[in-house]
Amino acid sequence: MKHHHRLIFKALKDAVKWHLIVRNVAEAVTPPKTRKVEMETWDNEQVKIFLDVSKDSSFYPIFLTAINTGMRRGGQ
Template identity: 75%
Template structure:
């Protein structure tokens, strides 16, 4: 497992055991005796302009092209792009309103949720926020 995964699991187990101590199920949180690994900052690898152009050319004839084009030209996240409805697009002002995201929920399938921030926002064609 990656250090980030171990850290996440440690945090979860620690919280569970902390609650168990609080509820008098156990006397001590043994997770407090463990130091999770430090995570390293990994620089994100992004495509250069030539790689983006090549990808869009290769995907032009696929059903997914509009999704790819929207994500690349606006910088929107996958769930945000997949959550767009016709009512979220303002063609006159060239705006897309991010009002919901499409997210997979374990044992439920796909569901629409409000954005992480809890607020909608608008994005211009070049990806700038309004």
């Protein structure tokens, strides 16, 4: 939500600057506070079990790549 607020705020700010609108209504909105989320990671044994169980999945190469390259979920 915070990302969307920033995006809309910036777009409306530019529209005011370009005289397309009179006022940035996003200024009246308080963006939500960001919550800190503790990251949980798997240990080596959990990774091994997951890969063993998923070895017949068509997604196995993606799982293996994600685990071996340190890929993580993006966006916040």
